[in-house]
Amino acid sequence: MDSPPDLRFLVRPRAAGGGLRGRLRVPGDKSISHRAIMLGAIAEGETRIEGFLEGADALATLRAFRRLGVVIEGPDAGQVRVQGVGLRGLQAPDGPLDMGNSGTSMRLLTGLLAGQTFATTLTGDDSLSRRPMRRVTEPLGLMGADIESSATGTAPLHIHPVAGLTGINYPLPVASAQVKSSLLLAGLYAAGETCITEPAPTRDHTELMLAGFGYPVRRQGARVCVCGGGRLTAGRVQVPADISSAAFFLVGASIAPGSDLTLTGVGINPTRLGVINILRAMGADIAISGECTAAGEPVADLRVRAAPLKGIAIPVDQVPLAIDEFPALFIAAACAAGETVLTGAEELRVKESDRIAVMAAGLTALGIEAEPRPDGIRIVGGALGSGTIAAHGDHRIAMAFAMAGLRAAGPIEIHDCANVETSFPGFARLAAQAGLAIEESWV
Numbered sequence: 094m095d096s097p098p099d100l101r102f103l104v105r106p107r108a109a110g111g112g113l114r115g116r117l118r119v120p121g122d123k124s125i126s127h128r129a130i131m132l133g134a135i136a137e138g139e140t141r142i143e144g145f146l147e148g149a150d151a152l153a154t155l156r157a158f159r160r161l162g163v164v165i166e167g168p169d170a171g172q173v174r175v176q177g178v179g180l181r182g183l184q185a186p187d188g189p190l191d192m193g194n195s196g197t198s199m200r201l202l203t204g205l206l207a208g209q210t211f212a213t214t215l216t217g218d219d220s221l222s223r224r225p226m227r228r229v230t231e232p233l234g235l236m237g238a239d240i241e242s243s244a245t246g247t248a249p250l251h252i253h254p255v256a257g258l259t260g261i262n263y264p265l266p267v268a269s270a271q272v273k274s275s276l277l278l279a280g281l282y283a284a285g286e287t288c289i290t291e292p293a294p295t296r297d298h299t300e301l302m303l304a305g306f307g308y309p310v311r312r313q314g315a316r317v318c319v320c321g322g323g324r325l326t327a328g329r330v331q332v333p334a335d336i337s338s339a340a341f342f343l344v345g346a347s348i349a350p351g352s353d354l355t356l357t358g359v360g361i362n363p364t365r366l367g368v369i370n371i372l373r374a375m376g377a378d379i380a381i382s383g384e385c386t387a388a389g390e391p392v393a394d395l396r397v398r399a400a401p402l403k404g405i406a407i408p409v410d411q412v413p414l415a416i417d418e419f420p421a422l423f424i425a426a427a428c429a430a431g432e433t434v435l436t437g438a439e440e441l442r443v444k445e446s447d448r449i450a451v452m453a454a455g456l457t458a459l460g461i462e463a464e465p466r467p468d469g470i471r472i473v474g475g476a477l478g479s480g481t482i483a484a485h486g487d488h489r490i491a492m493a494f495a496m497a498g499l500r501a502a503g504p505i506e507i508h509d510c511a512n513v514e515t516s517f518p519g520f521a522r523l524a525a526q527a528g529l530a531i532e533e534s535w536v
């Protein structure tokens with residue numbers, strides 16, 4: 094049998110002094126793009142989205158809502174128009190909804206669909222079909238939802254209609270914005286109030302956007318509450334550039350001598366700033382300027398210049414604020430003087446891949462001492478060699494190792510990179526423009 098086509102990145106070392114330079118804008122924020130479609134769909138009126146991420150994950154959400162009867166025009170150069178159908182206007186789809194590789198689509202949609210009067214089935218690719226879904230199906234069950242999963246609590250998820258949902262008070266066992274958002278979206282359809290208490294702050298885009306659509310959200314410290322039965326009013330959403338995509342360039346420019354790179358219009362919501370806080374603690378030179386607000390979200394330009402990095406013990410409170418940025422941060426750690434230790438990050442084992450195991454294997458293949466631990470990793474900075482890396486279909490692993498090429502002694506070949514498309518279409522082109530010697534090819 095033929096093996097499926099494999100997108101390979103080949104990254105060659107740069108000439109001395111050839112760092113990342115210039116000004117660039119990375120694509121739109123993935124988390125905000127998903128939410129703009131979801132809330133636009135259940136709002137009353139037309140929502141106009143600008144800067145929408147045209148990556149496979151956000152497109153899976155967009156297509157799902159079309160199948161739920163929502164008229165959506167675009168995307169066209171990041172512009173999308175969603176003709177909202179109101180909280181009760183979604184219609185039964187004509188078959189299962191495929192969420193592809195996207196955990197955010199599956200978990201948030203499960204909450205949003207749990208209180209509908211029709212049945213839905215949500216499916217995903219191999220990676221998504223291995224990821225834990227009980228973290229949403231169990232609390233949704235407490236609200237009265239009827240959701241069937243596999244025996245191990247994974248997709249496909251069959252969501253059956255129920256007479257109604259009831260609000261709950263739920264302390265989140267894991268710091269997860271996806272779970273919080275799923276329950277808040279179900280809460281829009283529930284009788285009474287749904288209150289979620291977080292063990293640590295996580296991204297608050299759902300709360301901010303609900304408020305932006307005129308839906309009352311009550312916040313009290315770590316608790317966030319919504320009452321069911323309100324209405325959302327359509328509006329305009331300007332999606333900032335994704336700090337999680339900017340993260341690869343923040344690391345690349347920090348580790349590559351001679352770099353001076355400005356990333357424009359990046360979302361700097363404090364619940365996403367872990368990557369900047371951690372890199373600065375390691376000695377990175379990152380300047381924030383031109384701060385403004387777009388659709389309730391803070392945005393700024395980030396200028397990053399090469400700087401010598403040092404290893405640190407990563408503060409545990411930064412983990413949820415940098416949860417998607419650890420593959421990139423591990424590359425920074427490999428280029429830092431001394432040891433970097435991450436703890437309290439067991440969640441990394443259930444992302445698009447087991448990011449602790451996959452990063453440790455890749456770093457080891459490049460000659461770096463990397464010791465995986467159940468809840469984190471210990472990385473000793475050193476000289477990166479050349480080697481071959483398996484990205485395991487994980488977009489962020491592929492992009493992180495591409496940046497490692499800026500400091501490696503020889504070429505790095507990265508396999509299984511096609512899913513870079515899920516969050517960062519055009520990554521290789523943009524990185525090449527900034528100065529990374531990267532080629533992509535199907536092999």
Ligand code: S3P
Pocket residue numbers: 123124125197268269270271272274295296416417440
């Ligand atoms: C996301 C939340 C995070 C993050 C994911 C996007 C979101 O997941 O890893 O890429 O948009 O809510 P968890 O909340 O499960 O940690």
